[in-house]
Amino acid sequence: MKVLGISGSPRRGKTTEQLVKEVLSATNGDTEFISLAGKKIAPCSACLACVADNVCKINDDMAWLRDKILTADAYVFGAPNYFSTLNSLTHCFLERFCQFRHRSGSALAGKLAAIVSIGGLSPEMPGKAIEAMLPYYQIKHVGTVTAQGAASCFTCGHGENCSAGAVSILLRPGQKITAENTPDLSQQPGKIQEANLLGKKINAYFTGKIV
Ligand SMILES: Cc1cc2nc3c(=O)[nH]c(=O)nc-3n(C[C@H](O)[C@H](O)[C@H](O)COP(=O)(O)O)c2cc1C
Numbered sequence: 001m002k003v004l005g006i007s008g009s010p011r012r013g014k015t016t017e018q019l020v021k022e023v024l025s026a027t028n029g030d031t032e033f034i035s036l037a038g039k040k041i042a043p044c045s046a047c048l049a050c051v052a053d054n055v056c057k058i059n060d061d062m063a064w065l066r067d068k069i070l071t072a073d074a075y076v077f078g079a080p081n082y083f084s085t086l087n088s089l090t091h092c093f094l095e096r097f098c099q100f101r102h103r104s105g106s107a108l109a110g111k112l113a114a115i116v117s118i119g120g121l122s123p124e125m126p127g128k129a130i131e132a133m134l135p136y137y138q139i140k141h142v143g144t145v146t147a148q149g150a151a152s153c154f155t156c157g158h159g160e161n162c163s164a165g166a167v168s169i170l171l172r173p174g175q176k177i178t179a180e181n182t183p184d185l186s187q188q189p190g191k192i193q194e195a196n197l198l199g200k201k202i203n204a205y206f207t208g209k210i211v
Contacts, residue, residue, distance in 0.1 A: 001029035001206045004072035008079040008090025009118070010037045015149030018185050019116045019195050020078035023145070026199025029074065029206070034065070041092045050099035054107055062096045069097070074112035074202050075139070079126040080149060081119030086129035094133050101137055109138035112205050114198045117144055120151030120166045120183065142205050143198050147191040148183040 005024040009016035012035055024031040039061040049057040056062055069075075079090035086094075100107040113134055117127025123146035134141050153165030154177055160167060171181060185191060204210040 001027070001074060001203075002072045003027045003029040003031045003074045003076065003202065004068055005031060005033040005076040006078065006090075006093070007033070007035045007037070007116075008077070008087060008093060009035070010087075010089055012037050015147055015183075015185050016078040016080050016116060016118045019118065019145060019147055019191065020076050022192050022195035023076045023114055023116060023199045023202075026196040026203075027074070028203045032068065032072075034068070036089050036093055039065075039089075041089065041096065043092045044095040044098050051102045054099055054102055056096055056099040058096070062093070065093075066099070070100070070107065072111065073206060074114070074142075076114045076116060076199075076202075077130050078116030078118065079130060081117075081122055081125045084122065084125055086126040090126070090130070094130065097133075097137050106136075106138040111139050112142050112202055113139045114142045114202055115144040116195065117146045118149045119146075120149055120153075121169060123148055140205070142201050145191060145194045145198050147185060147188050149185075150183045154182045 003024060005020045007017040007020045017035055021033060024033060041061055042058050045058065080087050115127045115130050117123050127144040127146060131141055151166030153159040153167045159165050159177055162168060167177060
């Protein structure tokens with residue numbers, strides 16, 4: 001079993017990436033992790049140039065990702081909440097899966113997907129958006145794990161005084177930002193366990209123990 005883990009966060013090493021890796025670490029498969037940070041992935045242009053051969057003609061990082069997507073048996077898709085939905089980098093990545101769903105059906109039919117869904121305040125939304133896309137590609141949803149990450153406002157240098165940022169919602173007025181009140185996966189050990197269980201669930205689906 002080949003399992004491809006994708007973090008759609010533009011930030012390396014943060015909560016989305018960490019939790020995707022936790023899911024991967026619990027699978028029995030050959031795993032590969034790819035961060036979309038710094039990758040150039042344009043939205044689907046609806047040009048239909050992929051209809052005949054299932055190959056998207058946009059020349060960007062999806063060109064080399066294509067083969068990895070096709071040869072994986074299972075995916076772990078991780079994404080952060082940006083403005084109450086899936087961040088656009090991950091959305092562009094998943095839009096471009098459109099190249100696989102032509103003529104007689106989806107070239108990805110029957111593959112499995114676990115979802116990692118992260119938010120500074122509301123972690124559920126990106127996961128729901130990804131889950132809604134899976135049936136279009138005939139990919140089977142195995143499960144979702146959610147967790148809270150630190151909004152950039154915790155490190156921008158102005159978080160304690162800014163009325164528009166996440167810190168003003170999460171901390172009391174006048175409260176200082178500390179390591180203890182900055183959301184971090186290490187404060188959510190239950191989420192790491194959930195992620196590991198999700199990895200085991202991929203194994204169970206793949207071997208037919210769960211259908
Ligand atoms: C542009 C932007 C918009 C965001 N909007 C939301 C939001 O609407 N709701 C929310 O819960 N978190 C929001 N966040 C916070 C991120 O979801 C949070 O920082 C998360 O930890 C990012 O994932 P990462 O740590 O893996 O990078 C936003 C962050 C950015 C940069």
